[in-house]
Each structure stands twice: as structure tokens, then as C-alpha cells.
Amino acid sequence: MxxxxxxxxxxxxxxxxxxxxxxxxxxxxxxxxxxxxxxxxxxxxxxNDVARALFKGRSKMIALFVPDIMNPFFPELARAVEDITNKNDYTFVLCNTDDNLEKVLTYMDALQQKSVDGIIIVSSTITAESLKRINVPVIALDRIFSSELSTVTVDNYQGARKATEYLIGLGCQRIAHISGPINASNAKNRLQGYLDIVSDEDWFLPSYVASGSFNLQKAKDVATELLMNHPELDGIFAANDVMGIGAMKAAESLGIHVPNDLSVIAFDGITMGEMATPSLTTMEQPIYDMGARAAEMLIEQINDQKLSRKNEAFSVQLVERQSTKRKRDMNE
Amino acid sequence: MxxxxxxxxxxxxxxxxxxxxxxxxxxxxxxxxxxxxxxxxxxxxxxNDVARALFKGRSKMIALFVPDIMNPFFPELARAVEDITNKNDYTFVLCNTDDNLEKVLTYMDALQQKSVDGIIIVSSTITAESLKRINVPVIALDRIFSSELSTVTVDNYQGARKATEYLIGLGCQRIAHISGPINASNAKNRLQGYLDIVSDEDWFLPSYVASGSFNLQKAKDVATELLMNHPELDGIFAANDVMGIGAMKAAESLGIHVPNDLSVIAFDGITMGEMATPSLTTMEQPIYDMGARAAEMLIEQINDQKLSRKNEAFSVQLVERQSTKRKRDMNE
DNA sequence: ATGCTATATGTAACCCGTTACATATAATGA
DNA sequence: TCATTATATGTAACGGGTTACATATAGCAT
The missing domain is CATH 1.10.260.40 (lambda repressor-like DNA-binding domains)
Structure with a gap:
């Protein structure tokens, strides 16, 4: 060399x-x-970038923290962040945190030692406290965990309202919700959107809400329970697509036909939803755009440290597919 | 600091x-x-790791090149590589190449400038020539593109034979193959495995083979054509799961019932295959293990530069699910 | 002609570690 | 006792860039 x-x-x-x-x-x-x-x-x-980094105290590296890249929501986000970081001559580091605080801290130390320039974090468990460990710009993506950070999210609350209203519009008269982990801000807001639509209905029962932890198997289990305890259910709003698929699997194994007997709507818009049979109606997030925007905001902040806090929320869009259907007997 | x-x-x-x-x-x-x-x-x-890296000429970073992390085969691979690299105190860099040679070269230069310690590459298009650009250990994963590199793969040929034989064992009498891009070694070997089983059958036609480019939509299109031109088909072996799902989608839209009218088997064992309806029978690869092994081999090579070339091939395992079924009328 | 500025280039300190080499003492062996 | 070796620590060069500062010439205004 x-x-x-x-x-x-x-x-x-x-x-x-x-x-x-x-x-x-x-x-x-x-x-x-x-x-x-x-x-x-x-x-x-x-x-030699290393020599440059040593002198400048900056490495031209950006890290993305996700809970687990194997969760199908994250690859598209990661791809977007990588594309933007590369376009700006940064190197992209991927960190799977398993939403485990200790792993996060280990990563932060390691990245700090490598003079990483900035971090984008998707997490529900990281404390604002632990961010003090590292002295670089941080953007929160998808979920809000500290009020001091710039964030990129979607309007989870409105999206959830729309999803629920959509089921009602189809004629559904008993609608359950499978929520994500309530410590996650997005899960909490989706639950709230649902509740604000249905909690005043006279049919509403608190037991129509079950937590599925954003996890397919867990969602399948709770959906099975939900459908067995409440055969009157004719609609399910799942807080993400993976759980929506779990709910459909549960219905299938109980002999409940989707969408004839049960309409299922979910949230996210991951590719897997299209591939499912029946394909999944969902509130689609602009996943790639969110990742890209977060990366852009981070780079802006790296270039101009004194930039002020900014929150951007994308809107979600209803994508009607085969898992929901207007009820025939809606002539009351 | x-x-x-x-x-x-x-x-x-x-x-x-x-x-x-x-x-x-x-x-x-x-x-x-x-x-x-x-x-x-x-x-x-x-x-300060940067100062250390400058002196040592090593950065404690490992990069993984994949065509596109949004392809559901790769997240698990990436996760495995990241786990192993972290366990060994390396930082994990993810690079999406889109199988584009120019992007690859740009990445290699960037990584070289950062004194990256080693690279794991999944690619069908990279030339052995272009590896000379960078002077660090490289491991080829999933696909072989240079005979000079250590590799981690699966036994694609045997797996394909088993998949085809399995369909025959179920009573299928006309079996088509949807192949991947033949410049990819894994796709080529899977095709060969299929051909070596069926090409001597008197029913076999060259037009029973179509290329689906490892892509869902493409596979759906060619499967549609295949099924329309050859209504006698009662089995399809798709060279990967994504294409298997495409084939099922094609069958569904043609009113062909899977598995009653048509058995579909694929290759990979990605989670999405389980989630599909019907769930997809497949030749399952130990994806995580492959990524982990590649990372281990790379680290061995980093620690002992003179280590000799090594090829390891994992075996694949048949996972029977709902997309295949023994034929009733198999009493001839 | 004089002073000032724009242009052009070089020297050396600095970033923060690692390590070869120098130095010094204590312990060991013949 | 003297040489040898093990132990202990410090000084300074080095890795490969960047940049403050010094130096020098040319062009311009007064």
C-alpha cells in the first residue's frame, strides 16, 4: 500500500x-x-482512512441498532440506511441488540472506541440514561424511547384508528386487537388508536385485547385463545403483519375462514404479507423512506452538531388485500 | 475521552x-x-481502537457482502456472521452488492482504506480477478465463484436429487424445475441434480425447465407459463423457497390446487416457507450454521494467514410440509 | 519604492496507541 | 563474587494522515 x-x-x-x-x-x-x-x-x-480517523476523531461510520435483523420488518430499513450512508461515503455497521440493554452498552463502547460518527436506533428498551455513554448524534427510528432525540416514525395512532374504522366499515361487529409489547411506543400508540375507536362501543370487552409481542408464534397462540373464548369475533386488528399472519394461521387451524368468517388487518406492509394466503390487508408504512430519512437526518446532525431536535412522522396507507372482506349480512 | x-x-x-x-x-x-x-x-x-488499528494495520472489522439483505435468505446468514464476529470482538459491516461488480469494487476500496480484517462474500458475479484488489482473507459463502477461496456451501447437487426423488416417490409423473440464475453455482448444481434424476425419463422435456432468477415475481410468471403449456405437470421443484411460493401463487391463480393437483417442493428453508399457505415443503439448509461457520473460518484465517484452502459443504434436510402430498391414483 | 495581500509550498507537531530498545535492579548460578 | 537472567519500567520512534505555522515569491495599491 x-x-x-x-x-x-x-x-x-x-x-x-x-x-x-x-x-x-x-x-x-x-x-x-x-x-x-x-x-x-x-x-x-x-x-488511509484509519489515519484520517485518528486525527479527526471521526471514522465515517454509521451504525444501525435493530432488535433482530431476522425480523422481516428490519431488512428493508437496514437496506435504506445502508444506501444513504454509502451515498454519503459512510460505512454501514449493523448491530442486532435483541433489545438487550447489556448488548447495547457493549456495542456503544465498541463503537465509541472506533470513533463511529452516529447511530440510528430502533429500540423500546434503551434508556435515555444509557445514551450518555456515547457522545455522538443519535436518531430514534420507528420507536420513541427518549424525548431528547430526533425521531422518525409513522403516525401509529392515526393508522390504528383507520385500521379499526376500516373493519367497522366492512361491517365487523366484534373486533379484537393483538397488540405488541406495550413498552414499545409504536405498539402502545396502535393499541390506543384501536381503543379510542372501540372502547365506547357497547360490545367492547377488555378481554378483546391480547398481547402478541410482535411475534408470530405468540400471536398465533393468543389469537387461538381469543377466537376460542370469543366465537363472536368477526374482525382482528393485529399490531403488525407478522402477528396478522399468526392470527390467520390460528383461524385456519380452528376452521375459521379468512376473510369470510373473520377479517384480519395488520400493520407494517412487509413483503411477507403479500405472499401469505390469503394475502394480508395492512396499514402500510413507507419502511424504506423511513430508514432513508433517518439516515439523512443523522448525517445532517453529524455535519451540524448544533442542529435542533426534530420529529418526523410519516403517514401510513391502507392496502386492501384478501384477508378482509365486506360482510354480506350487514343489512341490519 | x-x-x-x-x-x-x-x-x-x-x-x-x-x-x-x-x-x-x-x-x-x-x-x-x-x-x-x-x-x-x-x-x-x-x-482508542483507531490508534490501535493505525499501528497494527488491522481494524477488528469483518464485512459481509450479500446481494440484497431484503432477500429473505440473507438476514439469517447475516445474523449468524454478526454473532460470531461479535463474540470474537470484531465489528460487523454489512454490504449490499446487488450483485453489481462496480459496487463490489467500491466497497472493497472503502474497506481496504479502513483496514478491514476479512470479508465473507455471497456472490455469483464477482470475478477472482477483482479479489486481487484487496489483500485480506476472503471466504466464499453459499456460492462458489473462485476456486482459490475457502468456501462454505451446502450439497446443492445431492439436495436437488433428493428433492426430485421425493416428488417421484410421492407419485409425481411430470416434474418441472424452476431454476435460479445459472451463473450462480448453487443454482447450477440444483438444476444438475434435477436433470440427473429426470433427464432419462421418457416423459422428460427440456421445456420442463425454466429460469426464475431466484425471484418471486419472475418465478410466478414462468410457473404460470409452465403450467399453462404443460397441464400434465403434477410436480414442481423450485430452486429456492421464494420461487416455490411464486409457483404456488401461480397455481392458485390458475385454479390448480396445491398439493392435490400439484406438489411443490423448494430449497432453502426460510421462515417464510412455513408461513405460506399451504406451508412449503423444502430442502432445508442450516442457514445459521453456514454463516457461523464461514465467520469462524474467516477468523481462523485472519489469525493464521498461511492457513490452507478449505471447502465445507453442509448437508440439507427434507422438511415435509403442506405443499406436497402422495398421489392417490398411484396404483399403477 | 514600500507595504500588504494572495498564492504556493514546506516543516513539524499532533492524533493515540504499540513496541523496539535502553536502562536498572533483583535473583540465580557457577 | 561476577556473570547471567528474569523482572520492571521508561524513552522515543512509528503508523499515515492533517494542519498550524513559517517562509517565500508575485501582484497590487499607494
């Missing part, structure tokens, strides 16, 4: 001049620049 | 002694060590 000294020698100048050429800094004579460029070309020289 | 100098000052020793304590190198008096440890504790000192 050629170094800046080699380039300087070949071009017959000092390292400072080469550095000026590399960074388009200060004064450099056009002819000198030409000679330096030639030397760079000739030696196929690439500046 | 405290530096090693601060620690040295507080402990009343030189930086060399602190360094010795940090790295358990050379001689250090027990009492001195105690004082240094206290100083480290007191200042909450963490060594």
Missing part, C-alpha cells in the same frame, strides 16, 4: 501539498496538482 | 507500562498493575 509519503516523493512535493490536493484545501498550483494527481494514479494510492 | 497518557499520569507510570497492562504484555509488577487498573477504572478509560 502506497502512502502519502510515496506520493509526495514521486510528485516531488511535500506531504502537505499532497494532502491539500486530496482535500482540495488551501493553495495548490495547477501544475503541481497535476503532478500529484499523476503520482496518485501511478501508485494507485488510496488515503 | 481519556487517553493512555491520562491513565499513565494518574497511575504515576509511563504509557508503555499502561499499554503492557492493557495487553497483558511484558513484565508488570503486580502493584503497578493494580494502580494502573485503578486509574483506568477511575477515568473510565477505553483504548
Amino acid at each position: 502506497a502512502t502519502i509519503k510515496d506520493v509526495a516523493k514521486v510528485a516531488g512535493v511535500s506531504v502537505a501539498t499532497v494532502s491539500r490536493v486530496l482535500n482540495s484545501n488551501g493553495y495548490v498550483n495547477v501544475d503541481t496538482k497535476k503532478r500529484v494527481d499523476q503520482a496518485i494514479e501511478q501508485l494507485n494510492y488510496r488515503p | 481519556a487517553t493512555i497518557k491520562d491513565v499513565a499520569k494518574v497511575a504515576g507510570v509511563s504509557v508503555a507500562t499502561v499499554s503492557r497492562v492493557l495487553n497483558s504484555n511484558g513484565y508488570v509488577n503486580v502493584d503497578t498493575k493494580k494502580r494502573v487498573d485503578q486509574a483506568i477504572e477511575q477515568l473510565n478509560y477505553r483504548p
Whole structure:
């Protein structure tokens, strides 16, 4: 690997001049620049980012914390963040936290030691306290866990209202909700949106709400219980698509036909929802756009440390597919 | 951020002694060590990895190249690699290549400049030539693209044979294959496995093979064509699960019942296959284990540069689910 | 002609570790 | 007792960049 000294020698100048050429800094004579460029070309020289990082205290790396990349919601988010970070000459580091605070802290130390420039975090368990451990810009994505951070989310509350209203509009008369973990802000808001629509209905029972932890198997289990205890249910709003699929699996194994006997709507808009049979009606989030926006905001903050806090909420969009259907006997 | 100098000052020793304590190198008096440890504790000192990397020419970073993390096969692979790299105190960098050579080269330059320690590559298009661009250990995973590299794969050929034989064993008498891109070694071997079983059958037609590019929509299209042109088909072996789901979707929209009229078997064992309805019979790969093994092999190679080339192939396992069924009328 | 500024380039300190080498004392062996 | 070795610690060079500061010439205004 050629170094800046080699380039300087070949071009017959000092390292400072080469550095000026590399960074388009200060004064450099056009002819000198030409000679330096030639030397760079000739030696196929690439500046050593580690040396730069050491001096600058910045590494041109951005990290994304997700609970688990195997959860199908996250790959698209990760892809978006990676695309934007790369476009801006950053390197993308992926960290699976399992929503485990200790892992998060270990990651933060490791990243700090590598002079990471900024972090995007999807988490419901991280404490604002633990962010003090690291002194770089942080953006919260998808879920809010500290009021001091800039955030990118969707309007979970309105989306949940719309989903519930949609089921009512189809003629559903008993609607259950499978919620995510209530310590997650998005799950909480989706639950609230549902409750604000149905809690005044005379048919509503608190036992129409069950927690599925954003997990397929768990959702399948609670949906089974829900459907067995409440055969009158004709609609389910699941707080995410994975749980929506779990609910459909539960219905199927109980011989309940979706969408004829039961309409299922969920939330997220992951590809898997389209592939399910029946395909899943859902409140679609602009997942890629959210990841991309979070990355952009982070880079803005890296470039301008004093930038103020900003919250951006995308809106969600109803995508009607096969898991919901207007009720025939809606002529009362 | 405290530096090693601060620690040295507080402990009343030189930086060399602190360094010795940090790295358990050379001689250090027990009492001195105690004082240094206290100083480290007191200042909450963490060594600067960038400075270390500059001196050592190694960054403790490992990169994984995948075509696209949004393809559901890769998250589990990525998760495995990340787990192992972290366990060994490496930082995990994810690179989506889109199987685009130019992106690959850009990544390689960027990683080289950051003194990355090693790379794991899933790719069908990278040339052995382009690997010369970077001078670090490389492991090929899932697909073989250079005979000079250590590789971790599965026995695609045997798996494909078993899948095809399984369909025959169920009584299928006309079996088509939806292949992946033939420039991918795994797709090629799966195709060959299929061909070696069926090409001598008198019913076999070359037009029973169609390429689906490992892509759902493409597979759905070619499956539709296949099923329309060849209504006699009663079995499909898709070269991966995503295409298997595409084939089922095609059958569904043509009113062909899976598995009663058509058995579908695929390859991979991704979670989505379980979630599909009917759930997908498949040749399951130990995806996590493969990623983990590749990471382990890479780390071995990083620690012992002269380690010889090694190829490891995991075996695949038949997982019977709802998309395949023994034919009733198999009494001839 | 003189002083000031813009242009051009070089020297060396600095970022923060690691380690070769120097130095010094204590322990061991002949 | 003297040489040798093990133990203990410090000094300074080094890795490869960036940049503050010094230096020097040319162009311009007064």
C-alpha cells in the first residue's frame, strides 16, 4: 500500500501539498496538482482512512441498532440506511441488540472506541440514561424511547384508528386487537388508536385485547385463545403483519375462514404479507423512506452538531388485500 | 475521552507500562498493575481502537457482502456472521452488492482504506480477478465463484436429487424445475441434480425447465407459463423457497390446487416457507450454521494467514410440509 | 519604492496507541 | 563474587494522515 509519503516523493512535493490536493484545501498550483494527481494514479494510492480517523476523531461510520435483523420488518430499513450512508461515503455497521440493554452498552463502547460518527436506533428498551455513554448524534427510528432525540416514525395512532374504522366499515361487529409489547411506543400508540375507536362501543370487552409481542408464534397462540373464548369475533386488528399472519394461521387451524368468517388487518406492509394466503390487508408504512430519512437526518446532525431536535412522522396507507372482506349480512 | 497518557499520569507510570497492562504484555509488577487498573477504572478509560488499528494495520472489522439483505435468505446468514464476529470482538459491516461488480469494487476500496480484517462474500458475479484488489482473507459463502477461496456451501447437487426423488416417490409423473440464475453455482448444481434424476425419463422435456432468477415475481410468471403449456405437470421443484411460493401463487391463480393437483417442493428453508399457505415443503439448509461457520473460518484465517484452502459443504434436510402430498391414483 | 495581500509550498507537531530498545535492579548460578 | 537472567519500567520512534505555522515569491495599491 502506497502512502502519502510515496506520493509526495514521486510528485516531488511535500506531504502537505499532497494532502491539500486530496482535500482540495488551501493553495495548490495547477501544475503541481497535476503532478500529484499523476503520482496518485501511478501508485494507485488510496488515503488511509484509519489515519484520517485518528486525527479527526471521526471514522465515517454509521451504525444501525435493530432488535433482530431476522425480523422481516428490519431488512428493508437496514437496506435504506445502508444506501444513504454509502451515498454519503459512510460505512454501514449493523448491530442486532435483541433489545438487550447489556448488548447495547457493549456495542456503544465498541463503537465509541472506533470513533463511529452516529447511530440510528430502533429500540423500546434503551434508556435515555444509557445514551450518555456515547457522545455522538443519535436518531430514534420507528420507536420513541427518549424525548431528547430526533425521531422518525409513522403516525401509529392515526393508522390504528383507520385500521379499526376500516373493519367497522366492512361491517365487523366484534373486533379484537393483538397488540405488541406495550413498552414499545409504536405498539402502545396502535393499541390506543384501536381503543379510542372501540372502547365506547357497547360490545367492547377488555378481554378483546391480547398481547402478541410482535411475534408470530405468540400471536398465533393468543389469537387461538381469543377466537376460542370469543366465537363472536368477526374482525382482528393485529399490531403488525407478522402477528396478522399468526392470527390467520390460528383461524385456519380452528376452521375459521379468512376473510369470510373473520377479517384480519395488520400493520407494517412487509413483503411477507403479500405472499401469505390469503394475502394480508395492512396499514402500510413507507419502511424504506423511513430508514432513508433517518439516515439523512443523522448525517445532517453529524455535519451540524448544533442542529435542533426534530420529529418526523410519516403517514401510513391502507392496502386492501384478501384477508378482509365486506360482510354480506350487514343489512341490519 | 481519556487517553493512555491520562491513565499513565494518574497511575504515576509511563504509557508503555499502561499499554503492557492493557495487553497483558511484558513484565508488570503486580502493584503497578493494580494502580494502573485503578486509574483506568477511575477515568473510565477505553483504548482508542483507531490508534490501535493505525499501528497494527488491522481494524477488528469483518464485512459481509450479500446481494440484497431484503432477500429473505440473507438476514439469517447475516445474523449468524454478526454473532460470531461479535463474540470474537470484531465489528460487523454489512454490504449490499446487488450483485453489481462496480459496487463490489467500491466497497472493497472503502474497506481496504479502513483496514478491514476479512470479508465473507455471497456472490455469483464477482470475478477472482477483482479479489486481487484487496489483500485480506476472503471466504466464499453459499456460492462458489473462485476456486482459490475457502468456501462454505451446502450439497446443492445431492439436495436437488433428493428433492426430485421425493416428488417421484410421492407419485409425481411430470416434474418441472424452476431454476435460479445459472451463473450462480448453487443454482447450477440444483438444476444438475434435477436433470440427473429426470433427464432419462421418457416423459422428460427440456421445456420442463425454466429460469426464475431466484425471484418471486419472475418465478410466478414462468410457473404460470409452465403450467399453462404443460397441464400434465403434477410436480414442481423450485430452486429456492421464494420461487416455490411464486409457483404456488401461480397455481392458485390458475385454479390448480396445491398439493392435490400439484406438489411443490423448494430449497432453502426460510421462515417464510412455513408461513405460506399451504406451508412449503423444502430442502432445508442450516442457514445459521453456514454463516457461523464461514465467520469462524474467516477468523481462523485472519489469525493464521498461511492457513490452507478449505471447502465445507453442509448437508440439507427434507422438511415435509403442506405443499406436497402422495398421489392417490398411484396404483399403477 | 514600500507595504500588504494572495498564492504556493514546506516543516513539524499532533492524533493515540504499540513496541523496539535502553536502562536498572533483583535473583540465580557457577 | 561476577556473570547471567528474569523482572520492571521508561524513552522515543512509528503508523499515515492533517494542519498550524513559517517562509517565500508575485501582484497590487499607494
